[in-house]
Amino acid sequence: MKKRLLALSLLMSHGVLADTAYVTNEKDDTLSVIDTNTLTVIDTLEVGMRPRGIIFSQDFRYLYICASNSDAVQVMDVSTHKIIHNLPSGEDPEQFALHPNNRFLYIANEDDAVVTVVDTEKRDVIAQIDVGVEPEGMAASPDGKWVINTSETTNMLHWIDAKTQTLVDNTLVDQRPRHVEFSEDGKRLWASSEIGGTVSVIDVDSRTISHTIRFKIPGVHRDKIQPVGVKLTSDGKYAFVALGPANHVAVVDANTYEVLDYLLVGRRVWQLAFADNQTRLLTTNGVSGDVSVIDVNKLKVIKTIKVGRYPWGVAVKP
């Protein structure tokens, strides 16, 4: 009985045990580490130059960091917060996606119009795939079949067959596609177009656009509504879209594509990540240098946390 109680109390304490969020500060060459329980910065870690994209390995042992100006993807041991090695990444890595095999990293090389595929175990480049001008957003489909890259000046989504590492199709979207995100079931792909001001929802089977979502915020000129980061709740209910210099995050009904609300966050909101079992959403606000915390159930901004200069990416570890 005592044992059970102890286990229960441990479980309960685990319930409030917070997640840890890692935020890349593009202009500071650092990561801010945030405790999502206290919502405070608990550590600041020095990393390579101009850190942007950031993701965890599936077991959360490693943190991959695109150090764009160091031309490297850095691998951090999460338990010690030490950079253990760099992966070859091609020039100017900006964003990347980890394949569901937990092994292959697909890296967008912005200056070279290529996607570099790196084997994180062998630390070797296994393929480079020519894509459009200024590759940016990356996503792997949940079933591991597709890897998608967006090219900002070519305005396309490039469909890479993850088996053969070849480009097999392209979907033209609105101006300056920045970010792609698969739905949990892998049937739909959401792509934001920063300058076009839209989010395209793509049917994965036909690889064509099925819906185009537009945004309108009273008092904000439509040209300043520039969608970048997109996150979907795993229950299929909501999509959250960061609207850049419009300083708002749009809440979209992920089934009807209706925009339900706009939440005011910090200035130039860029990337998003869920925390605390998707009850919270963190946003990186580049110009104001902070992170906004959104309560996902109440759809309210509950706190702003000051981080370094130009926070860019964010990844969360339970």
Added chain:
Amino acid sequence: MFAHQRDTKATAGLKHTLKYLTRQCGAGVVLLCGFCLSGAALADLNIPIAYVKQVSDESVVSLSVYRSPQNSGVAGAELGVKDSNTTGRFLKHHFDLTVIEDTQADALMASVTLWLKEHKGALVVDASDEVLQALLSTPETASTLIINATNKSDKWRKSQCQAKLLHTSPSYAMLGDALGQFLMAKRWRKWLLVEGQSEADKAMAAAYERASKRFGTDIIARKTWTFNTDLRRSAQQEVPAFTQADDYDVVVVADTQNRFGYYLPYNTWLPRPVVGTHGLTAVSWHSAIEQWGAVQLQNRFYEGYARAMNEDDYNGWLAVRALAESVTRTGVNDPDRLYAYLISDKFELAAFKGRKLTFRQWNGQLRQPVPLTQAYALVSQSPQQGFLHPVTDLDTLGYDKPEVTCQMITE
């Protein structure tokens, strides 16, 4: 070291792919699905573009720092073609650039006419009013899409606009308004206007005067620069005397050919900023612009040409990109259909200025924010906050619809 290797590998990979593509196309073999687009059956489409450049025949420039690179403008158009072909290879669109340049208007016209006989292509024009006029009035260009990339004269946007003529370069009026709005934002309302004697200087000065009237500022004195001696050893003595006037907030200078404007900063009678064509300048592009992802374009250009991208390069790049974007979206190379798309509501172009660019339907001018820069920095970008417009604040720059008298009749 490693990055460098990757870079080489990547470039080699691209070259290989392009070669492969060319070979496949040449052999008439159906391409891998990898180079096509979802939902579209694709046929090869060729889009020839000629960059028509009237080269200056002036043998001496005022100062060597103002020397223009030989490939000025051309390099930007070339990069535009390269960028567009990267996109084009997924769609089987092939953009090809021919550079036609000459110092003499007649020779230039003859080459253009000859090229048009052999190519059903578009012209990107980098030339004076006279050459542009000649190009527009020759029957050979009647069905040609012409994009003016560098000419700033307001008449092409106000009274002599016409169908199938578009402008990527901002006009004098747009530059004047962009600067005027900034001066209003700073509350620098008393201007001393100094202008040169060339036609272009007068046009630039007229644009500043127009901005002053629009925004209600005070031109406290207007002086024409008439020195005909070389002031390089005596500017410190002469310029203060020349700029003596009632109190002014700024000196606004209109010297489009760099004959004297550079003497003014730090030499004025009153310790005031110099703005206009020198000091703080309104431009379409500047090497110090790194916001809005521009550093990517700057890097691409620098890697290719080992120099900074200038205004003409940027405007040439824009001209090709606008054309290519319309080809990408319509899948045709017919000039009438491309033009119709370019001036429609559907057209939009991302061009590293923080928002989409579109063409004004009533005069063919590309709407764009105008950066304000000093030697090594971006200072601001107009339109300034608070300058409102019922349609878009970008139309607070330059001639607006009610002021335009020409008709853009599309037959």
